[in-house]
Amino acid sequence: MIPSPAMHPTLRYDCHVHLVGNGQDGSGCWLRIEGLWLKVLSEVMRKAVGMPLPLTHKDFDVKYVEALRELVRGSYVDKALLLAQDEVYDEDGKKLDFGSFHVPNDYLFKVCRENPEFVPAISIHPGRKDALAELERCLAAGARALKLLPNCQNVDCSLPQYDEFWRRMAAAGLPFLCHTGGEMTVPVMNRSYQDPRILRRPLELGVKVIAAHSSGNSHFFDQNYFGELIKLMDEFPALYADTSALNSPIRSGVLKQVKESGRLGRFLHGSDYPVPVGARWVWLRGLITFAQASEAGRIPNLIERDAFLKRAMGFDDGHFTRLGEILRPV
Template identity: 30%
Template sequence: MASYLRSFAERASEVVFDQFGGRFHDLGPENIEESLSEEAQALYHEVFQDVDCSRIIDYHVHLVGQETERTGCYCHPSLLEGNNVLQRFKANCFLSAMNVKRDDSDEAYLERLMALCENGCPPRLVERDGGHWRMCGLALDYAHDTSGDANPGRTSLHIPNDYSYDVACKRHTSFIPTCSIHPYRADAVTELKRCRDRGVRLIKWLPNSQDLNPASAQCDAFYDAVREMDMVILSHTGDEHSLTAGSVENSYGNPLLLKRALDRGCKIIMAHCASEGTFLDLEANEPERSRRIPGVDLMIRMMSRPEYEGLLFADISAVIGTLRAKHLKTILSAEHIHDRLVYGSDYPVPAINVVSSTKQLWILGLITWKDAQLLNEIYRFNPLVYDFAVKRKLSFEGHRFPVTVFQEHPKLIMTHWRKNAPGKN
């Protein structure tokens, strides 16, 4: 009886997590074309028709892992065990969205990602363009204290630079390697050079969860090296709610803190367009300095400055999420910055059922009700395609994201890494 009740409870929990996470059981992405309705198939082909599939770059895809001894990846213990109900609930929702089980290997997540990517673009268009889209597999460094020491206890997720590189080497048709280096580290510039010598160009930061203040003078030597090596920092902007198991300081998501890097000539991609949270206007005088302004407005203010032309960019990852979608009208209307926006999914976030609501987008007047139903159909087979398709269909008073957003940006080339890499070292 006890085993029956335990089994029943486990199954009931899975159902709940699937409602919040994802519902992808037995709906393989390879079946998308043959299984979609005719209308959904038409929409699926429409969103890719004017895009060069070989030049689609997703600048924002998270690698995930927990097999510390084998891969070096690390998850905060509260995500896997213990009594923190919120953290374990979030972890289980993510597992459902990623379509993997708690005890699966790190390889299982990679195989799922590969399947979504390789079955993303319609096959005839892949043949037409000579390739399919690729993903920047994001590394993520430990949180560090001001002395430059790593602090696993304050780290929610750690993905080593070598892991991102190895993944890309073994699956180079789908993945592009990245690195993540905390600038407080004593060896930060040395590690940066090691990664650049491998051909890596993109650096991932999540300041809110890494105890990293981008405006600290401790970052200056690192910024100078980033500029000299022509690398690019992809930095989270806005509030953070996913990786909070170790620590979180959302004031570090203020876009204005990145001015220090920009003023030293660094290229920056502001992840998520700072589309969640409000922040102090650090540029204002008192008493206005204490007022809080939506992060997206600060992002647009910075993107509008001529001195940051060619240096400052933003990605549209996670902008369709339920807590961020209210700012989509602002982003869509700011056409003067669209030439510096790049595509990002923030996968696995768009696979989380409760995070992305086509009904909300319809209520906001950003998609039609018919398209909402067709997009939901696509989601069940391939949430990565779903994210791409939703962003291609968004429209507000005639404003849309141009097709250039969904292609590799000419000033943010990442696909030459294999030509530049002398080999693993």
């Protein structure tokens, strides 16, 4: 039996939801979809989430937020951790012309103020000249977490010059949601930074860390780092992982490892919206029944579909509520 929302008074979270915009309404966002693969993939994602407007439409930013808000309202989860996306910098703080999208922290805060369904996860490259100042500003504005994709944003978390940044995060109780494993939806700058072992330094300095995607592989020729993730979990009690994007063709392969890890209390629910959510992959892997897969396939709301599949696989209430214990209190 999959329990109904009414049975659970504690807030349930989707800990991995992307904010996206093209900036034509002054949001400060930008989109840069270059190359055939990213163009095809972005169109597949747009259609999968039911967004009627093209990515270049002047009203895209507003309509994206409105649609996402209604998806959260119509789902098992109560709130979504909404993610900003900083630009790419080198180790000396120089901004690089790289990446496919940008979502400023100020726009994130505006959207979260106007929509209580969303919880703000800022994004600050620690190599920025103003990284500490921006961190202080965002803490004062109510940041609850920080998100980075080291392999895509060129962040070597082990660099000594970032230590002060991590220490301030730890002191503030600001958790670090960090992409781990390979990536196919945005350009990758340094593949070596997808290894979860890059998180050792923030963990040593006391930062609570959530390893996104459970450190699984994103394609057939990619490495599965789940074993390394578990070793780090055993060493650092403040290390968690999320199950975002795991209802996808390749990443779903790590779900059985998660279920059999004996550490389910360290995993959190996330969808990775607007990444498409498929039911057939976990059915083919024997994690749900055909009837459950069929029912999931009839759910048009991707936020709800992903939550339904996690519950069908047997993830308990804590999988959805655990983020509330990790977020920075405000």
